[in-house]
Amino acid sequence: MTEELSSEQRQQLEQWLGPERFSTGRSHLELHMHDISPHSGVLPAAVLWPESTEEVAKILAWSYGQEIAVTPWGAGTSTEGNPLPTVGGLVMDMTRMNRILTVRPEDLQVDVQPGVFRKELNARLSSEGLFFPVDPGADATIGGMIANNASGVQTVKYGATKDYVQRLTVVLPDGRIIRTGCRARKSSSGYDLTRLFVGSEGTLGVVTEATVRLAGVPDCHLAVTVTFPTLEAASETVALMIGSGMDPAALELLTEEIIHLMNEEKGLGLAEQPSLFCEFHGASEAMLQETVALARELCEDCGALDFRYGIDPQQRADLWRARHEAWETIHRAHPGTRTLIVDAAVPIGSYPEMVVFARQLVREHGVAGYVFGHAGDGNLHVVLAGDPEDDVEWDKLEDINRRVVERAIELDGTCTGEHGVGIGKRRFMRLEHGDSYDVMAQIKQLLDPKGLMNPGKIFL
Amino acid sequence: MTEELSSEQRQQLEQWLGPERFSTGRSHLELHMHDISPHSGVLPAAVLWPESTEEVAKILAWSYGQEIAVTPWGAGTSTEGNPLPTVGGLVMDMTRMNRILTVRPEDLQVDVQPGVFRKELNARLSSEGLFFPVDPGADATIGGMIANNASGVQTVKYGATKDYVQRLTVVLPDGRIIRTGCRARKSSSGYDLTRLFVGSEGTLGVVTEATVRLAGVPDCHLAVTVTFPTLEAASETVALMIGSGMDPAALELLTEEIIHLMNEEKGLGLAEQPSLFCEFHGASEAMLQETVALARELCEDCGALDFRYGIDPQQRADLWRARHEAWETIHRAHPGTRTLIVDAAVPIGSYPEMVVFARQLVREHGVAGYVFGHAGDGNLHVVLAGDPEDDVEWDKLEDINRRVVERAIELDGTCTGEHGVGIGKRRFMRLEHGDSYDVMAQIKQLLDPKGLMNPGKIFL
Known part of the structure; x- marks a missing residue:
């Protein structure tokens, strides 16, 4: 595999793409070395911006012949180093x-x-x-x-x-x-x-x-926030709501620690208790009222302290923005740190156990860690903030990540519910997939025998 | 590839499985030569009934070494010859x-x-x-x-x-x-x-x-039948209902010809008009009433002649049984024939065109053909009944099938919405998939380099 480009190769690409869409400029190269994960790529040899299927095909056929690695790039918002060049070569920016x-x-x-x-x-x-x-x-x-x-x-x-x-x-x-x-x-x-x-x-x-x-687009939507006395009660409600056929359009679990940060930053005034943020979508207001009545009954049976719905559109927007920006909020609360995001997912019946296990680990390790997640899917996030240069601290974060993932896999779950394998989750693939990891590698070998497409991802 | 078993091979399998779970008896072999399609398999060399993953693994490792074809078998209810042995070898009955x-x-x-x-x-x-x-x-x-x-x-x-x-x-x-x-x-x-x-x-x-x-299991369900003056009106309603977010649990289109047969056989007393059979599932009666009111409005806007709901559980069961048995009903109405079932699917916006096109073809060819389908999925069935020995008649059926499939593929659809490729749809695969058919063949070659698993299916 070629990591650097020869001057002939550079000329060839520049001739095809022009100076606007082919760059070896340092700033362009560096911009394509980082996503939002703590992983770093290596400096690519060049970045290029194709504009058509035919152009992509021409470049790949050529780079395949020349044995040059190619790493495709989207928005750079991935969290596991998924689009970072690991061996130089070309970054193909699709934007x-x-x-x-x-x-x-x-x-x-x-x-x-x-x-x-x-x-x-x-x-x-x-x-x-x-x-x-x-x-x-x-x-x-x-x-x-x-x-x-x-x-x-x-x-x-x-x-x-x-x-x-x-x-x-x-x-x-x-x-x-x-x-x-x-x-x-x-x-x-x-x-x-x-x-x-x-x-x-x-x-x-x-x-x-x-x-x-x-x-x-649903005609009507209704946001609901529910607080619980304990994390156990909140997480157990999740499995019941999923089994009930109420079909929530969102079912998010938040611990008091993350709600505290959100309140601090955005002045949301939410009760700092284990909470569920739910949303329901439907074709009419009356249908949603029906659903919410059922949801309220279920939550109260599970010990809910407070069940709020019918909040106005602005509040609803604020709530979801705050949830979406949880990661940034944590970043701002811990300036100068990088974050390691646990992304395990487990069968829904095991979600309460998993959530409690993860928070217990964070407490035992005494690190900055926030537990929340797409509870309705059994997807658990723990955002762990620390300094990658501080080996002692970072090892603690890695240990939490590893132990949560291993427990998730024991429970027939997965190391990644939504972020992908990228660089960060490769080491868990054998444990999760056993011999079927070999079949994945066979398929990779079949379609990319030279190992040129996004090397260093998924496979160790 | 070995089509017959040597006496050593027979003895080996019989030793592993015992006489109860290994058979070369003519009646067993013949029972595994036909599904419900017009295709015929060839006589397998033997049928065997494994009882565990380990046993399946032992047999496949051995048959791979011996180069014996293996065709897995389920209930035999498939409609494209999917589990029929095409080269002898073993049928592995999983029941x-x-x-x-x-x-x-x-x-x-x-x-x-x-x-x-x-x-x-x-x-x-x-x-x-x-x-x-x-x-x-x-x-x-x-x-x-x-x-x-x-x-x-x-x-x-x-x-x-x-x-x-x-x-x-x-x-x-x-x-x-x-x-x-x-x-x-x-x-x-x-x-x-x-x-x-x-x-x-x-x-x-x-x-x-x-x-x-x-x-x-939904707490409540509600069946609806709607009749329309024309097939066009009925099929156009389908796309609108799918786009509306009403989320029907069934949305079936039936032409007057098939309803006539169902009435004749089962005395359902349905209006012999182009019709939709719908079902809605929900958590409460009130929610379903809301949905049905919206559905009624939509159907009436589309020119519905009659909109019936709230039929009693027995009627609902009769209705769905009749729909499920449409294929058998057609068989009984045309004794001694075999059926060729068109199973094309198209994007929902093209469904009206497809339905009208298919019925027109049936009429032009003057054959026994019944148009209906899982309209909500854009899946169109035409059950064509005829005598495979009568070349002139059967060619007409094949011609209808081919022309419907080709039109579906032109409309970015598929030759098979749900029945699979089996034997019958292989000839359309290249047209539908182009060069990606070669990638499928590469994957087949990767995992089954000797071509022993269910040979003669999917690939020509």
């Missing part, structure tokens, strides 16, 4: 392939290029009464979300990115262009290649176009 | 691996062996208030449903089999045992091998255990 190609309201679908940002897409769709409901918080690109199989607060009702991708145009590592899937809502036509590429983190090729499903 | 291993109500999951029948599973789950909501009509095995990515009337709300499979134990063609996926509701941990095996029709290995998700 100039940012066109919304065809909105198909009659099919509840849209065709997009991978560099379209999520919020921009939803802004465009709102006039159609439609939205792309996968919400990882960050303003990721659709391509990045596909690469990581992103999900978030609304996944409990609407599903993860995998549930929305109908069709992909993919350029394989050797430059072949394939189109996977179809636009029908369901199909049993051969192997599901679309699903193989979703979540493959750019290690099997580059997505250059996607057709994604959309949902109708 | 003795029929244990419900662990019901996990707290996680809304169950662990099953592949030979468990769908109806038996739901009978067992009903005491927990849970069900496995994928309903292909036939009483398939869970293993067969996984192999074909089965779906059906409730898929419009609940999803297809792919949406329910959390974890699989798979024996690969060379006898390796792997476990894919996890039991958390979501994961971004590497390549989604689970999804690769779902819908692979036993061509990549044998599923020997599965953890599937469950849904809560």
Whole structure:
């Protein structure tokens, strides 16, 4: 594998792309060495910005022949070093392939290029009464979300990115262009290649176009906050609500520590108790009132201290913004630190045990750690803040991360519910997947025999 | 590849399995030559009934070494010849691996062996208030449903089999045992091998255990029948209802011809008009009444002649039984024929065009053909009845099938919405998938280099 470019190689790329879309400038290179994780990439040899499927195919066919590594890049909002170059070579920044190609309201679908940002897409769709409901918080690109199989607060009702991708145009590592899937809502036509590429983190090729499903913007939504005397009571309510068929559109667990930080920063005035933030979507106000009455009964049976709903749109927006910005809030509260984010997920019945276990670990280690998560999916986050240069402190954070992940895997869960493997979770893959990790490696070897696509990710 | 067994090979298998679970008896062999499709398999050399993952692994490792083809078998309810032996060798009948291993109500999951029948599973789950909501009509095995990515009337709300499979134990063609996926509701941990095996029709290995998700049995359900003056009006209503967020649990389109047959056979007394059969599920009667009021308004705006709901449980059961038995009803109305079932699916906005196109073709060809389908998914069935020995007639049926599929693919749809490729749809795969069909073949070659697992399926 070539890590540096020869002058001939540089000239070739510059000739194809022009100086606007090919750079070896230090600032461009450095900008593509960091996502929001504590991991660092190495300096790539160059960054380039393709503008079409054909151009991506030409570059990959050429770089495959030249044995140059290629690392695709979206918004850089990933949390496990997923798009960081690890061996030099090229960073392929997809953000100039940012066109919304065809909105198909009659099919509840849209065709997009991978560099379209999520919020921009939803802004465009709102006039159609439609939205792309996968919400990882960050303003990721659709391509990045596909690469990581992103999900978030609304996944409990609407599903993860995998549930929305109908069709992909993919350029394989050797430059072949394939189109996977179809636009029908369901199909049993051969192997599901679309699903193989979703979540493959750019290690099997580059997505250059996607057709994604959309949902109708709900006519009504209702936010609910519920406080509980204990974390156990709050987390046990989650499993019951999921089993009840109430179909919450969000079901988030927050511990008193993170609510305290949010209050401090945003003056939300929330009770600093273990809490659930829920949201319900429906076709009418009356239907939502019905649902909320059922939810209230369930929460009160579980010992809820306070059940609030019907908050006004501004409060609702503030609440969700605060939840979305939890990570930034923690950062601001611990200036100068980096964060390690635990992203384990477990079967819903094991969620209470997992949450209590994680908070206990944080307390025992005496570090800055905040437990919260997409409870309705059994997805647990612990944001651990510390100084990577302080070995003693950072080892404690790593130890918490490792022990939570190992416990999650013992409980038949996963090391990553939504952030992907990237660099940070590779060491847990064998433990989680056993011999099927070898089959993943066989597939990687099949499609990328030279190991050039996003090297150093998923596989150790 | 060996098609017949040597006497040593026969003795080896008989020694391992005993005479109860290994047969070369003509009646056993012949029973495994036909599913409900017009395709015929060839006589296998033997049928065997394994009872454990380890036994499947031992047999596959051995048969791989001996180069003997192996065709897995479930309930035999498939419609494209999916489990029929095409080259002799062994049929591996999974119906003795029929244990419900662990019901996990707290996680809304169950662990099953592949030979468990769908109806038996739901009978067992009903005491927990849970069900496995994928309903292909036939009483398939869970293993067969996984192999074909089965779906059906409730898929419009609940999803297809792919949406329910959390974890699989798979024996690969060379006898390796792997476990894919996890039991958390979501994961971004590497390549989604689970999804690769779902819908692979036993061509990549044998599923020997599965953890599937469950849904809560809805507290209330409400069936609705709506008649329309024209097929166009009925099918256009479908797309609007899907876009509306009403979330029907079933949305079936029936033409007057099939309703006529159902009335004749079952005395249902339904109006013989283009119709929608819908069902709504909810947590309370009041919520359903709300939904139905919205649905009525929409249907009436689309020109509905008659909108009936609140029918009693017996009528509701009769209605759905009649719908489920449509295929058998057609068979009985055309004794001595075989049926060719069109299973195309298209984006929902193209459904009206597709339905009208298919019925027009049937009329032009002057054959016995019935148009209906899982309209909410854009899935169109045309059941064509005829005599495969009558070349002129059968060619007409094949021509209709081909032209509907080609049109569906032009509309970015699929040749098979739910029945799988099997033998019958292989000839459309290149047209539908283009160069990505080669990637499927590469994956087949990777995991089954000798081509021994369910040969003659998916690939030509």
